[in-house]
Amino acid sequence: MKQQRIFFNSSLPRAGSTLLSNIVGHHPDFYVSPTSALIDLVLGSRIGYNDSRETAYTDTETWKKGFINFNRYGLAGFMNAVSDKPCYLDKSRMWAAYYDLLSMIVPNPRVVLMVRDLRAIYASMEKKFRENPDVDAKIMNNVEMTGITTDQRVTHWSKTHPVGYSVIKLNELILQKLDKNVLFFRYEDFCQAPDEHMKRLYEFFEVDYFQHDWNNIQQLTSENDEAHGIFGDHKIRQKLERKPDDFQEILGNYTCNRIVSENRWFYDYFRYN
Numbered sequence: 001m002k003q004q005r006i007f008f009n010s011s012l013p014r015a016g017s018t019l020l021s022n023i024v025g026h027h028p029d030f031y032v033s034p035t036s037a038l039i040d041l042v043l044g045s046r047i048g049y050n051d052s053r054e055t056a057y058t059d060t061e062t063w064k065k066g067f068i069n070f071n072r073y074g075l076a077g078f079m080n081a082v083s084d085k086p087c088y089l090d091k092s093r094m095w096a097a098y099y100d101l102l103s104m105i106v107p108n109p110r111v112v113l114m115v116r117d118l119r120a121i122y123a124s125m126e127k128k129f130r131e132n133p134d135v136d137a138k139i140m141n142n143v144e145m146t147g148i149t150t151d152q153r154v155t156h157w158s159k160t161h162p163v164g165y166s167v168i169k170l171n172e173l174i175l176q177k178l179d180k181n182v183l184f185f186r187y188e189d190f191c192q193a194p195d196e197h198m199k200r201l202y203e204f205f206e207v208d209y210f211q212h213d214w215n216n217i218q219q220l221t222s223e224n225d226e227a228h229g230i231f232g233d234h235k236i237r238q239k240l241e242r243k244p245d246d247f248q249e250i251l252g253n254y255t256c257n258r259i260v261s262e263n264r265w266f267y268d269y270f271r272y273n
Contacts, residue, residue: 004088005088006075006106006109007088008089008091008095008111009021009024009111009114011093011112011185012167014121014163017091017093018236021089022217022219022236025089025221026212026220027207029086030089031079033082033088034222036092038075038078039092039094042074042098045071045074049067068104075106091221096169096170096182103181108181110183111181111182112183112185113182115270117187117245119248119260151258167266183201184270186272191240191242194212195211215239217239
């Protein structure tokens with residue numbers, strides 16, 4: 001089995017995770033995954049590890065070592081089956097949520113996590129909702145979603161998948177000081193200075209730098225967008241550019257102020273004004 005290195009893209013939803021993976025995918029040494037179910041395989045094995053009746057008849061330390069090696073070599077076998085490139089970038093926001101488990105399986109895992117002003121994330125979701133009144137939101141009964149206000153929809157999204165859960169787990173990651181091997185990017189900064197950020201990323205991954213063409217970003221990953229309902233738009237633009245923020249217009253002053261107030265830690269930690 002050939003040696004390959006695995007890295008993790010565990011960015012917030014609606015914060016450029018697909019864009020970042022497709023940019024990295026232009027590097028000749030990298031294979032990049034679409035939204036991945038690899039974390040689900042790991043969590044599935046954890047269920048067996050914890051719930052199997054045979055656990056009671058096995059030495060605890062031996063069983064734990066077996067669980068770790070099962071997943072460690074399982075990841076290696078998965079990479080070998082998918083690609084022959086030396087580096088593999090797996091995209092799932094769940095890696096950050098289970099960072100302690102990941103670090104048990106992959107020593108010193110390298111995770112890149114793109115964040116974005118939460119007001120812009122919720123505004124992006126609200127725009128998708130308004131653009132697709134005929135499509136089931138896949139998150140809440142569509143009749144209920146249509147019959148409530150924008151502010152109420154944001155409240156709902158802030159407590160559930162995909163945004164609320166990710167933000168809560170991100171806060172836990174930071175509070176528990178588990179972020180030493182996590183490279184944080186702000187989406188807004190990345191769009192304004194992509195070369196600088198990619199140099200930091202490749203140094204963090206300890207791979208050779210690759211010069212990207214920011215006017216010619218090809219879509220390399222293919223997603224099952226229908227599985228994500230109205231929030232399943234994973235298409236990227238060929239040219240890297242940041243659109244002006246419109247969250248104030250979309251959400252209104254009250255909702256924008258409430259988002260900042262309720263997530264003060266986020267705005268302080270990532271230095272958003």
